[in-house]
Amino acid sequence: MFKDLDPILHSQLRLAVISILISVKEAEFTFLKEKTNATAGNLSVQIQKLKDAGYIDVIKQFKDNYPQTICRITRQGINAFEDYVKSLQTYLGQKIDL
Amino acid sequence: MSEYEKQLTEKESLALITQMINKAKDSYHDTGTGAMMWGAVIAICSLVKLSEVHFDYRLPFDIYLLTLLAVIPQIFITIREKRERKVKSYDDTFMDYLWLGFGICIFLMIFIINSIFHALQPMAAEYKSLAGQSSSFNLSEFIAPLFLILYGMPTFVTGAACKFKPMLWGGLLCWACCLIAIFTTIKIDLLLTALSAVAAWFIPGLIMEKEYRLYKKQQILLNV
Numbered sequence: 001m002f003k004d005l006d007p008i009l010h011s012q013l014r015l016a017v018i019s020i021l022i023s024v025k026e027a028e029f030t031f032l033k034e035k036t037n038a039t040a041g042n043l044s045v046q047i048q049k050l051k052d053a054g055y056i057d058v059i060k061q062f063k064d065n066y067p068q069t070i071c072r073i074t075r076q077g078i079n080a081f082e083d084y085v086k087s088l089q090t091y092l093g094q095k096i097d098l
Numbered sequence: 099m100s101e102y103e104k105q106l107t108e109k110e111s112l113a114l115i116t117q118m119i120n121k122a123k124d125s126y127h128d129t130g131t132g133a134m135m136w137g138a139v140i141a142i143c144s145l146v147k148l149s150e151v152h153f154d155y156r157l158p159f160d161i162y163l164l165t166l167l168a169v170i171p172q173i174f175i176t177i178r179e180k181r182e183r184k185v186k187s188y189d190d191t192f193m194d195y196l197w198l199g200f201g202i203c204i205f206l207m208i209f210i211i212n213s214i215f216h217a218l219q220p221m222a223a224e225y226k227s228l229a230g231q232s233s234s235f236n237l238s239e240f241i242a243p244l245f246l247i248l249y250g251m252p253t254f255v256t257g258a259a260c261k262f263k264p265m266l267w268g269g270l271l272c273w274a275c276c277l278i279a280i281f282t283t284i285k286i287d288l289l290l291t292a293l294s295a296v297a298a299w300f301i302p303g304l305i306m307e308k309e310y311r312l313y314k315k316q317q318i319l320l321n322v
Contacts (some may be wrong), residue, residue, distance in 0.1 A: 005108075010106065010111065011106070012114065015106065015114055020122045023122040024122050024125075025191065031185045035121045088108050092112070
């Protein structure tokens with residue numbers, strides 16, 4: 001019996017964002033936009049969903065008089081990502097055995 | 099459902115995770131400015147000191163004071179590089195502390211060596227008055243190996259942690275020069291110190307700078 005994959009993470013852009021944030025300490029919004037090739041609007045929406053789920057922290061501040069958004073993964077986000085990867089591995093492993 | 103809410107197959111998910119982790123890993127390139135500057139400063143200081151010893155003249159100031167002056171541009175370089183970074187990795191924090199610790203060790207070493215010199219001066223004077231000649235022991239000949247041990251440590255660790263071979267080999271060269279310098283005269287010690295600074299920092303700095311320029315060009319092309 002397969003464990004259900006986390007619906008928050010099992011979506012292309014949100015998974016891309018969380019995969020980047022798991023590898024770094026923190027990243028600017030512009031960096032995430034550049035790496036995911038997403039539009040600013042869509043990225044904002046997905047980041048808000050990750051924030052609402054408690055998976056990331058979003059810090060808004062000013063840098064050289066320009067607004068700057070910094071994203072950072074939370075402990076809850078790390079746990080969710082680890083569970084998601086474990087579920088994927090289990091699923092793929094069992095699927096291959098079949 | 100929008101494209102951005104697109105549900106993935108399990109294989110697609112794993113592929114996406116791998117791709118994004120690799121993209122994040124490849125996101126930061128050091129400008130190499132700091133490494134080049136320190137390589138040049140240490141090499142210049144050693145070579146000027148060598149010329150002082152060889153041609154028997156003294157500058158009105160200690161040439162190694164240049165290293166203190168170099169801290170000022172280093173602060174500006176660090177601030178500028180941090181401002182330009184759009185991402186902060188876990189390695190960055192580790193490297194910052196490693197090199198800060200190295201700087202502290204260097205200044206402590208200078209303090210210790212000066213203290214030893216002061217403590218030995220009366221003993222050397224007493225020996226000269228008793229023996230009628232100076233001792234053949236010259237502490238200055240053992241200073242370079244002590245600094246070369248320190249030069250090697252953060253260079254080797256940075257090279258290994260960042261998988262940057264020029265620095266890894268540079269660190270190893272510092273330690274090799276340290277071993278050689280134990281048995282050589284002060285002139286050779288100074289040459290070995292200059293060689294180590296060029297190999298461990300200046301050349302890797304040049305390579306980093308070249309890679310950084312290439313990365314920037316690629317970023318511009320991608321954004322066009």
